[in-house]
Amino acid sequence: xxxxxxxxxxxxxxxxxxxxxxxxxxDGLLVGYVETPDFxxxxxxxxxxxxxxxxxxxxxxFFEALEGRRPDEGMFPLEEVFHLD
Numbered sequence: 836x837x838x839x840x841x842x843x844x845x846x847x848x849x850x851x852x853x854x855x856x857x858x859x860x861x862d863g864l865l866v867g868y869v870e871t872p873d874f875x876x877x878x879x880x881x882x883x884x885x886x887x888x889x890x891x892x893x894x895x896x897f898f899e900a901l902e903g904r905r906p907d908e909g910m911f912p913l914e915e916v917f918h919l920d
Contacts, residue, residue: 850876855867878910
């Protein structure tokens with residue numbers, strides 16, 4: 836996993852990323868989970884930070900079909916269809 840993960844924690848929290856987790860399967864499937872009131876604003880808040888540039892470089896191999904885009908441009912929110920507390 837990316838070495839800069841821990842250095843992203845404070846900047847992520849300051850820009851609206853909460854309860855952020857990444858899950859990696861043995862075959863390379865990477866799934867992320869994040870809670871944020873505004874996904875686009877959270878991404879924009881990180882966009883200009885140097886630590887984000889490193890994160891994007893290190894995460895790129897985990898993404899398919901980026902076609903010149905950054906990994907954060909290949910992320911998209913999913914609709915929650917079930918939740919159990």
